Structure formats: C-alpha cells, structure tokens
Amino acid sequence: MSLPNINPGEASRLIQEGAVVIDIRGADEYAREHIQVAKNIPLDELSPDKLAFVNHQKVIFHCRSGMRTSANAQRLAEVVKTEAFILAGGLDAWKKAQQPVVKDSSQPLEMQRQVQIGAGFLALTGCVLGLTISPKFHYLSGFIGAGLLLAGITGFCGMAKILAHMPWNKR
Numbered sequence: 001m002s003l004p005n006i007n008p009g010e011a012s013r014l015i016q017e018g019a020v021v022i023d024i025r026g027a028d029e030y031a032r033e034h035i036q037v038a039k040n041i042p043l044d045e046l047s048p049d050k051l052a053f054v055n056h057q058k059v060i061f062h063c064r065s066g067m068r069t070s071a072n073a074q075r076l077a078e079v080v081k082t083e084a085f086i087l088a089g090g091l092d093a094w095k096k097a098q099q100p101v102v103k104d105s106s107q108p109l110e111m112q113r114q115v116q117i118g119a120g121f122l123a124l125t126g127c128v129l130g131l132t133i134s135p136k137f138h139y140l141s142g143f144i145g146a147g148l149l150l151a152g153i154t155g156f157c158g159m160a161k162i163l164a165h166m167p168w169n170k171r
Contacts, residue, residue, distance in 0.1 A: 002073045003061070005088035008097035011060050014085070019058040022051070023091075024068060024076075032107040035062065035091065036100050043072060048079050062087035062094070108168045115151075115159050119144050 006014070015021060021038040023030050030040040041050050043063075051059070061076050061084065063069045069076065069086045077084065087094065095101055108114070126140030151157035163169060 003069075003077050003084050003086045005066075005070075006060070006085045007088055008094045008099050011062075011085070011087050011094070012097075012099055014058055014060060017058075019060050020054050021060045021062065021087075022046075023063070024061055024072070025063050025091075026110070028108065029064065029110045031104060032110065033091065033101055033103045035094055036102050038062070043068060043075075046076070046079050048081065051080055054080070054082055056082055058082060059084040060087055061085070063090045065092050066090040111160050111163065111169075114163050114169075115157060118159055118163065119148055 011019075011021075015037055021035055023034055023038040023040045024043040024046060025040070026042050027040060030038075034040065059080050059082060061069045066087065066089045069090065073086060076086070089096070091101070109117075123141045123144045126137050126142075126144065129137035130141070147158060151159075
C-alpha cells in the first residue's frame with residue numbers, strides 16, 4: 001500500500017478542514033524552517049504510538065523535497081491508522097506555492113549541510129595544499145573521502161558527531 005500524493009493547494013484545503021501535518025525531517029531541519037501547523041516527528045522516531053493523537057483526522061506527511069516521504073511511503077502508510085497523503089514536492093513545493101512557513105534563520109544550518117560544507121572545505125584544502133605546498137596534503141582529501149564513504153555505508157558520520165558539539169549547535 002502506498003500513499004497518494006497531493007499538491008500544496010489540496011493540502012492547504014485539507015489543513016483548513018482539520019488535517020494534521022507531520023514533518024518527518026530531523027529536528028534541526030524543522031527548527032530552521034517548517035510549515036506553520038506542522039508537527040515534527042522525525043522519520044526514525046515515527047511509530048503508531050507517536051501518532052496516537054490523530055483522531056480520525058486525515059494526515060499529510062512531508063519532508064523538504066518529497067524524496068524522503070516518497071521513498072518511505074510504505075512505512076508511513078503502516079504507522080498511520082487513518083487516511084493519509086504525501087505532500088508532493090514537500091516543503092519546497094509548499095513555499096513555491098506561496099503557502100505560509102515559519103522561518104528562524106538564527107537556528108544553525110541542518111547537520112547534513114554543515115557536514116557537506118566541512119567535508120568540501122577540507123577536501124578542497126587538501127587538494128590546494130597538495131598542489132602548492134606538499135603532495136602529502138593529498139592525504140587529507142583521501143581521509144575526508146574515506147570518511148564520507150564510511151558514513152554512506154554505515155550511517156555513522158564522525159564529522160556530524162564532532163559538529164554537534166560545536167557552540168553554534170548548542171541550543
């Protein structure tokens with residue numbers, strides 16, 4: 001069983017009729033920007049118990065682009081006991097349709113983006129220093145590449161663990 005997609009206009013109408021919006025992104029993503037009425041239940045925490053507050057109301061699941069919700073449609077359908085939908089295009093489509101969002105730019109960037117910036121910076125630094133100072137700096141780029149590969153295979157990201165302890169991520 002899969003969940004049907006709905007566009008932002010249909011979602012807005014259902015929300016006005018009492019539908020519940022569930023944002024399946026991580027808490028860090030939600031804190032920075034979210035649909036005003038959305039409740040945040042990250043995908044890895046989603047369970048029928050967490051959705052017990054839904055009383056015969058329709059449910060609309062969303063993420064940033066719609067990719068996570070679409071990829072996990074089967075799982076989402078299994079945890080909800082009422083009629084449910086996926087917001088096609090996610091938060092990006094919602095904003096493109098000029099629907100209201102809550103933004104808090106004072107929140108830190110999402111952890112994934114912080115890791116991408118940090119890894120990219122270190123890999124580029126290793127390349128530039130390897131070309132200009134000593135070829136041994138290429139090991140830095142290799143180390144970062146190996147870390148990204150390990151993170152992709154195992155789901156454990158050491159850089160994310162380190163970044164989580166940085167002052168700007170302490171709230």
